[in-house]
Amino acid sequence: MVSSVRTLVDLLRLRATAQSGQHGYTFLDKNGDEAEVFTYPELHLKARAIAAVLQQHGAEGQPVLLLFPPGLEFVAAFFGCLYARALAVPAYPPRPNRFGSRLEAICADTGSTIALATSKIVSSRASIATMEMSALRWIATDSIDDGEADHWRDPNAGEDTVAFLQYTSGSTLTPKGVMVTHANLLYNERMIETAFEHTNSSIVVGWLPLYHDMGLIGNVLQPLWMGIPCILMSPVDFLLKPARWLKAITHYRGTTGGAPDFAYDLCVRKVTPEERATLDLSTWDLAYCGAEPVRPKTIERFSRTFAECGFRREAFYPCYGLAEATLFVSGGKKGAAPIVVESHSRSTDVSGGLTVACGTSKLEEQVLIVDPESLTECPLGALGEIWVAGPNVASGYWNRAQETEETFGARLPSHGEQKFLRTGDLGFIRDGELCIQGRIKDMMIIRGINHYPQDIEQSVEDSHAALRPRSAAAFSVDIDGQENLVIVQEVARDFRDLDCDEIIRDVRQAIAERHGLQVYGVVLIKAGTIPQTSSGKIQRFECRRLYLDGKLEIVGGHRVVSDAISGVSA
DSSP states (O other): OGGGOOSHHHHHHHHHHHTTTSEEEEEEOTTSOEEEEEEHHHHHHHHHHHHHHHHHTTOTTSEEEEEOOSSHHHHHHHHHHHHHTOEEEEEOOOBTTBOOHHHHHHHHHHTOOEEEEOHHHHHTGGGOOOHHHHTSEEEEGGGSOGGGGGGOOOOOOOTTSEEEEEEOOOSSSOOOEEEEEHHHHHHHHHHHHHHHTOOTTOOEEEOSOTTSHIIIIIIIIHHHHHTOOEEEOOHHHHHHOTHHHHHHHHHHTOOEEEEOHHHHHHHHHHSOHHHHTTOOOTTOOEEEEOSSOOOHHHHHHHHHHTGGGTOOGGGEEEEEEOGGGSSEEEEOOTTSOOOEEEOSOOSOOSGGGEEEOOOEEOTTOEEEEEOTTTOOBOOTTOOEEEEEESTTSOOOBTTOHHHHHHHHOBOOGGGTTOOBEEEEEEEEEETTEEEEEEEGGGOEEETTEEEOHHHHHHHHHHTOTTEEEEEEEEEEEEETTEEEEEEEEEEOTTOOSOOHHHHHHHHHHHHHHHHOOOEEEEEEEOTTOSOBOTTSOBOHHHHHHHHHHTOSOEEEEOOOOGGGEEEEOO
């Protein structure tokens, strides 16, 4: 039935007619109660009303900022933009007196003149003291009367119409807007359906931010594609009490739910035995894991901890994707245990020497491994840059013609005129499975040997109990012509009797034993202060900048001597 739709507008119209009585989206409050519910006809009505107002403001073809807290009002606004043929720009709402450099960069890059938000945010916009925001036309979508839907006119969007701008999380403060078309989205939803083996009985339960690609495309649009229930909750509610996610899966008998690696580790550390006793995770048959390196240790810990709740290790589904490919690129076989293989790391580190395979491409998509220097296809099993081609690959970056050609226009003589996306990620294929090694720009070459920061950061985390998990950055600095390793690591909030000298000693010893490296500097910083992207990835480049500028909130350790540093290695 969905094979006939050309756009997401067509798809929602179809659901509103064919499944008029079904709850499409349910949003839970912190107590697990249903705070908001949309049927498909209700969402269709609200989308038309919002679109009509946008059309009155001449928004067709224009970027429109979506600045909403977690909740279904974001979903209505997103579809309102699609119905108006405006370009939705999902972003996190600004805090009073704290606009944020990322949001500033997005606002400047899009040139948006309209922002959609809730009445509460619109009424407090005066506290956002920036020139870009003061020039915006603010519209409170929750104040729009449903009767406005009568004034909506169909702008006749097509498959190649850009649906929204998906801003990359980025490791710097210059995020780029990926132009995602309706065709990209519908094809990627087909890929996800194929990979996850979704059926009419599937139920999605998630907490991921809706402005992020995994939350929007995986948790909001995939249920619409399938016509299945979608249960959502606030990311903050999950982070404060991870058991809430697992209780929702239990209550709604969820079958699909996923998150980055850190979330599974957080559940292991924070869900109490008493809470585990109330859980039934036996229906959860696909626990996808992506957006950051998937750790074998996390899979084992989570599977062992929640086995008593009915969770099966085979439910883990490692996958790989990126914004430039809409979302999903590769994944394994549903119901098969995750595959752990030896990595391409040259270090002697044991834990970092293993990686979790991220499956294969789906449908007509092509995935190649290419030498990033010679631009030739690598032999099977060799390490190189991951290149992707297929209908899921986006059309380019907003207002960045040169970067679009460089990133989305790569070619190989052996593949004729086929254009490939250069992902910037390092990987290799072993036994048919795509394995991710890290980012090209993050790789360090010290004493002629490649070292990947993820390997080193894992060793740092394991070296002392006072160190906060997933809160380390490893990078190199050029000192007198030599690359030298620096470690920046958060300390745990609740650790007592902090002995910084002992911690630094243990970090240095772990790096020496596992990687054969001497550490130039170890910096211990306050919990919650390491720079991260919107998806929780460590911003190593920004951390390095703060280190060189002396702006880290240091609690102990090495302080850089700027005069000794001649440059910074990428």
